[in-house]
Structure formats: C-alpha cells, structure tokens
Amino acid sequence: MNLALGAVFRVLEQGLVYAVMAVGVYLSSRVLDFPDLTVDGSFPMGAAVAARLLIGGVHPLVGTLLAPVAGFFAGAATGILNTRLRISNLLAGILTMTALYSVNLRVMGRANVPLLRTGTVLTVLQEKGIPPTISSFLLFCIVVVIVKYMVDVFLRTEFGLALRATGDNESMIRSLGVNTDSMKIVGIGIANALVALSGALVAQYQGFADIGMGIGTVVAGLASVIIGEAIIPPRSVGMGTLGAIIGSVVYRLAVFLALRLGFAPTDLKLVTALLVIAALSGKSIKRGIGGERRKAARNAGTEISV
Amino acid sequence: MLELKSLCKKFQSGTGNGRMALEGVSLSLQPNDFVTVIGSNGAGKSTLLNVIAGVFPVDSGQIIIDGQDVTHLPEHRRALVLGRVFQDPMQGTAGSMSIDENMAMAFKRGMRRGLSKGVSAKERDCFREKLSSLGLGLEDRLQEPVKLLSGGQRQALALLMATLSQPKLLLLDEHTAALDPRTAQEIQELTNDIVRRGSLSVLMVTHNLRLALAVGTRTIMMHEGKIVLDVSDPERSEMTVSDLLERFHDARGERLSDDRILLEA
Numbered sequence: 001m002n003l004a005l006g007a008v009f010r011v012l013e014q015g016l017v018y019a020v021m022a023v024g025v026y027l028s029s030r031v032l033d034f035p036d037l038t039v040d041g042s043f044p045m046g047a048a049v050a051a052r053l054l055i056g057g058v059h060p061l062v063g064t065l066l067a068p069v070a071g072f073f074a075g076a077a078t079g080i081l082n083t084r085l086r087i088s089n090l091l092a093g094i095l096t097m098t099a100l101y102s103v104n105l106r107v108m109g110r111a112n113v114p115l116l117r118t119g120t121v122l123t124v125l126q127e128k129g130i131p132p133t134i135s136s137f138l139l140f141c142i143v144v145v146i147v148k149y150m151v152d153v154f155l156r157t158e159f160g161l162a163l164r165a166t167g168d169n170e171s172m173i174r175s176l177g178v179n180t181d182s183m184k185i186v187g188i189g190i191a192n193a194l195v196a197l198s199g200a201l202v203a204q205y206q207g208f209a210d211i212g213m214g215i216g217t218v219v220a221g222l223a224s225v226i227i228g229e230a231i232i233p234p235r236s237v238g239m240g241t242l243g244a245i246i247g248s249v250v251y252r253l254a255v256f257l258a259l260r261l262g263f264a265p266t267d268l269k270l271v272t273a274l275l276v277i278a279a280l281s282g283k284s285i286k287r288g289i290g291g292e293r294r295k296a297a298r299n300a301g302t303e304i305s306v
Numbered sequence: 307m308l309e310l311k312s313l314c315k316k317f318q319s320g321t322g323n324g325r326m327a328l329e330g331v332s333l334s335l336q337p338n339d340f341v342t343v344i345g346s347n348g349a350g351k352s353t354l355l356n357v358i359a360g361v362f363p364v365d366s367g368q369i370i371i372d373g374q375d376v377t378h379l380p381e382h383r384r385a386l387v388l389g390r391v392f393q394d395p396m397q398g399t400a401g402s403m404s405i406d407e408n409m410a411m412a413f414k415r416g417m418r419r420g421l422s423k424g425v426s427a428k429e430r431d432c433f434r435e436k437l438s439s440l441g442l443g444l445e446d447r448l449q450e451p452v453k454l455l456s457g458g459q460r461q462a463l464a465l466l467m468a469t470l471s472q473p474k475l476l477l478l479d480e481h482t483a484a485l486d487p488r489t490a491q492e493i494q495e496l497t498n499d500i501v502r503r504g505s506l507s508v509l510m511v512t513h514n515l516r517l518a519l520a521v522g523t524r525t526i527m528m529h530e531g532k533i534v535l536d537v538s539d540p541e542r543s544e545m546t547v548s549d550l551l552e553r554f555h556d557a558r559g560e561r562l563s564d565d566r567i568l569l570e571a
Binding site for chain 1: 359361380381382383385386388390396397398399400401402403407410411412414415416417419420421422423424425451467
C-alpha cells in the first residue's frame, strides 16, 4: 500500500475506534445535557480492565465486553454523586475521575501493561484469516455500526424517550412520573460504558494500556461532537450519533494534519483545547448580546457543555 | 377527590426569618369540581399547586388524592393521578423532541417505561386523532420537533398531554397568562372542553377575576397563605368582579386596591 494512503487509512481506523467514545460523550453532553468528566477516567478504565483480563488469559472477546460493564459502574457512580448526594455535575465527574486513577492502577498493577504478546480481538480476527492490514478497520467499522444502531434504537424506546426528556425538560418529565435521578444515573452509566468499550479497543489496537491514556479524552470527545454538529445538523437522534462518528473521524484527520504541519505530538492537547474553545466562542459571538441574557438565565454548569 | 388538611409551608429567607407561604390551608374537592384560584402576588397560589404536585414537601398537614395519602410521596410517584400545565408554554413540552414523542411520554404517565418502542403505530394514529380535535393542523406535523411550534400551539399540546392519560386532578397554573389575548381565549375554551369531556377535578390559578367567575364551578381566594373566600355555584354565578373585591375586603377587613390583585380585562 502507498505510504500516504496507508497513513490516511490509519487515521480512519483511529477515527472509528474513538467514535465509540464520541457517541458516549454525545449521550452525556447532548442527550442528557450533563458535562461529564468521568470520561477521562472511564476510558483508561476500559483499557485497564481489558488488559488485565487478556493478560490473565480470558478470551479477548469476553475481556473486551467486560470493559463497558466497568465503565457503566464508573458513570453510575458519578450519577449517584450528582443526584443522590447533590454534588454538582462537574465536581461529581472530577471526583470519580480522580478516584478511578487509583482504581485503574490497582487493576493494571502498574502504570503500563503491554499487550503485544497476548491475544487480542484483532489477533482473533487475524487467526480467522482476515489480513492484518484491514482487520482493525473491519472490526472498528462493525463495532461502530452496531453501537450506532443500538444507541439509536435505545433512544427511541419508552425508556429512551424519558432519558432524552430528562436532558431536555427535567421538570416536565418528572411531572409525567419519571424518576429523573435514576434516568441520569443509568444514562451517564451507559455513556461511560461506551467510553470504556472504546478504551478497551484502543488498548488492543495500540498494543498497550497506559494509566495516562485518558488525559484529554473528554475534550477530544467534545471536539468530535462539535465538529459533527457543524457537518451534520443534529435534527434527529440518528443524525446526532452519525455526527459524533463523522466528527470523530474528522477530528483525527485534523490531528493528523496538525502533526504533518510540524506540531509536536505533545502539543496536540493544546491544539485540541484551542479547537474546542474556537468552536464554543464562535457560537457565543454569533449569539451576541441576546446570548448574554440567556447565559445568565442558564446555570453555569450546563453552559460548559454548549 | 382531593383533600387538603391544614397545610403549612414556610420558606426560609437568607436572614433566618422565614416567610409563611401556606398557613393552614384546608380544602376539599369533589369529582367534577372546577375551582378557580385567585389572589394577589405572593398569596400562596403557586405554592399550593406545587405542594399538591409534590415539587417540594409541606412542613405539616396532609394531602390526600383519590383516597391515597400522598403527603410524603415524591413528585414522580404522584404523577399517575395528576395532570399539570404551567404558565410558560416551554415548560410543558420537550422542545427537541417531536410532537408524537412528547405525546407518547404523556400517554405513559406514571407507568413503567421499558425497552419497547417509544411510539407505536397504533399510538400514533390515536395521537393524530386527538390532535385533529384541536383544529390547529398539528396532526400533520407529528414528526416535527416541538420547538418549531408557536407558544399557543405548544400550550395547546401541553394541555392535551396533561389530560391524555385521564388524570384525576388537573392543575393549571396561569396557563393562559403568557399568551396573546386571542390565543389565551382559545386555550381557555379548549380547557373548558377537555374538562367537560373527562370527569376530573380542576384547580386553575388565574389573575383574571372576570375569568375566575366565568369558568368553573367554584372560586377560592387566597391571601397571605390562607384561603379567605370560598364560593360555589349557584351563589357564585350571581357574583360580579366588584362583589368579589367587596367580599375580599369583608374577609380581610382591609382595603384592597384593584391593582394589588392585578385586575385584568
């Protein structure tokens, strides 16, 4: 394969594997209107759980599917801190994220676990005769399609409608008999399950789980969601998740181009943060003075997720 | 139907001196009672509706709806028997969701929500029929997000949603006050229609004294957290707005100017 083409192909793979995380961030930030920072801890948690299980000889498929279970509980913990203990949504996420740092180290046993000599979901595919050059791409495509389909269907169920209404108009759906606290706990749980699944796949894709691999995940996820919204206006649930997926691919492409332009890999977090700031400030400049009043009316915590 | 026994609610202010929002409110509603609630700002009208709905708890007293003591039940557990429409049309609907999705959520008021389809084809037909009765053309816009509707259309939808699953008690909190006069009148007529069709009790807060006498079967007046006047038909049907002000004056023993009660119309 041509070198440049091969590089773009790798970018596409990355975009897809991180798209699962982006859909999770879409769920919390857009559907539930909850700025969830748990993500920076649940992403490496997925990687840690999968790595530990794979090293321990568990079948890669089982190990990969247990990661989102751990992620669900991480997200649910943030939900419980916020709803039951009345800790603000941002702080609840920060607390869980901080706690998860220690948890992840316990799970992994050390700061970095290489997976090069263990079987992964990717080697499983390769053993089935799928060439290594396309196995990752194929796997991530399948996972993304399944995740998107399941999230879309879920958000149109009775439970899904109540979940969306919790993010849209909480007092209204409560007056219709929905326990919005439970909705948030389950919703943030599901969002972080997806984030952890993404983390588990990334660890196997890059060949190691690392304690620091979660830093900046939530910002990258938000960047993907924002880029996606700019490309595809989210008029429906299906377009929202599709936007997050496409946004994730475009975001990885932008990162790739930034590297090509000569940015050091260590500068990327700064570039991403600037990108998100630019996207957010663009909105408030457009909103102008009318936006100021609306901003004052809204609570400071939710404004961050805009 | 609804039984309120000496409800008290005090709001704490920052300085430590609380304000009594409800001071021993007792009220008994029969099925088909349509009660209009009037009173000056801060009289406790909205607080009364909020404690009945369970938005916040009462300090003392008892709330019984349809024979069940709901005093200590959280808001979402009372929803099965309660329908509610707010003053702000935005408050009664979810703007980012479609008309049929909003109605489907109201249709399952108080029921367990599982993983079956949110809006079934059968439900959609039923919603279309209900919407066409409004005469607003909404039946052809089922899949459109509610945020594209006008304030009046949203309020009509909110009203329909509040009564869709036949609640025992309907709480209306100045639900026409934010609309232009023409739309307000249409929504009020729609309210009267819906109330007439289903057998339910209604508590309707309004600032419009003429309206308070024109609709419903009974009128109560609140002042400083107490019910100071309670008249029913046929006595009420003889009353005029000035009688109402007169009665208020008698009950309180103080002069009340028209603007303190915010006389509209």
